[in-house]
Each structure stands twice: as structure tokens, then as C-alpha cells.
Amino acid sequence: MVESKTLVTFSEQETFLLGKELSRELKPGDVISLEGDLGTGKTIITKGIAAGLDITEPITSPTFTLVNTYEGEITLHHFDVYRINDPEELYAIGWDEYFSDDAITVVEWGDRVLEMLPDNTIRIRINRDDEDFNKRNLNIERLSK
Ligand SMILES: Nc1ncnc2c1ncn2[C@@H]1O[C@H](COP(=O)(O)OP(=O)(O)O)[C@@H](O)[C@H]1O
Numbered sequence: 681m682v683e684s685k686t687l688v689t690f691s692e693q694e695t696f697l698l699g700k701e702l703s704r705e706l707k708p709g710d711v712i713s714l715e716g717d718l719g720t721g722k723t724i725i726t727k728g729i730a731a732g733l734d735i736t737e738p739i740t741s742p743t744f745t746l747v748n749t750y751e752g753e754i755t756l757h758h759f760d761v762y763r764i765n766d767p768e769e770l771y772a773i774g775w776d777e778y779f780s781d782d783a784i785t786v787v788e789w790g791d792r793v794l795e796m797l798p799d800n801t802i803r804i805r806i807n808r809d810d811e812d813f814n815k816r817n818l819n820i821e822r823l824s825k
């Protein structure tokens with residue numbers, strides 16, 4: 681069954697904390713797809729997740745490298761697939777292997793490669809509010825156990 685919940689944040693800090701809290705529910709092997717326009721907060725959530733995993737290294741967008749890996753309580757792979765033109769580029773850097781180890785994997789723009797993500801991927805769709813510049817509506821969808 682698919683479990684879906686919608687949350688609202690009003691600041692970068694709140695979105696960061698949402699990521700940090702989410703990280704407590706994560707286990708090795710989990711994959712999170714972050715979906716939403718540029719500037720909606722995908723990287724901010726990733727920073728929160730990293731903080732929750734006790735990663736102290738600064739998180740930077742892997743826009744050109746496609747993926748960055750951080751060592752924490754659990755290893756974190758952070759993808760940003762915004763710039764890929766062809767999914768083959770991901771296979772070329774060993775995409776499948778990233779999911780087979782005991783890490784948590786976050787994929788910014790995961791909706792662009794949805795068919796390449798595992799079935800039990802946690803999807804987070806972020807929308808900027810029409811009226812309030814700092815408000816974000818976040819829908820979190822995951823398969824319930
Ligand atoms: N509620 C909010 N949640 C997250 N970011 C917010 C929020 N309100 C304003 N912002 C701003 O939006 C931007 C989000 O940036 P970023 O996480 O890099 O976006 P993305 O990775 O989706 O392109 C930051 O500049 C942040 O300060």
C-alpha cells in the first residue's frame with residue numbers, strides 16, 4: 681500500500697529539519713527521490729538528511745559530477761540528475777552499484793529517471809506556494825511495510 685502525507689514548511693530551516701527528522705526513519709538501502717522545480721529546496725532537504733546522519737562535511741550540489749558520496753553513520757550518495765541528457769550517462773558511472781550497497785541514496789530530480797529507481801523509492805514532491813515566497817508544500821509518498 682502507498683502511504684502519502686503532505687506537509688508544509690515556511691522557511692529553509694523548517695525544510696532542513698524535515699530532512700533531519702526523515703533521516704531517523706531511514707535505513708541502509710533506502711532511496712529518496714526529490715522532485716520539484718529549481719530552488720524549491722531539494723538540496724536543503726538533502727543537507728538535513730546528511731546532518732541527521734552525522735555527516736559533517738559540507739554538502740554541495742553534484743550538478744556537474746552527478747553524484748557525491750559522504751561517509752556518516754550510514755553512507756550517503758547524493759545524485760543530481762538535472763543535467764543528464766541520456767540515462768545511459770548514469771549507467772556509465774555505475775548507477776546500479778550505488779543502489780546495491782548499504783547506503784542511503786538521494787536523487788535530486790528523481791522524477792526524470794523514475795523508471796530507473798527501485799520500486800520502493802520514497803518520493804518527495806515539493807511545490808513552491810503561489811502566494812507565499814517561503815512556503816513549500818511537500819508530499820511524501822512511500823510504500824508502507
Ligand atoms: N520553506 C523553504 N524550504 C526550503 N527552501 C526555502 C524555503 N523558503 C525559501 N527557501 C529558499 O529556497 C532555496 C532552495 O534552494 P535549494 O535547496 O538549493 O533548491 P533546489 O535544490 O530544489 O534547486 C534556498 O535559497 C532557500 O533559502
Ligand SMILES: [Mg+2]
Pocket residue numbers: 722723741760788
Ligand atoms: Mg539542488
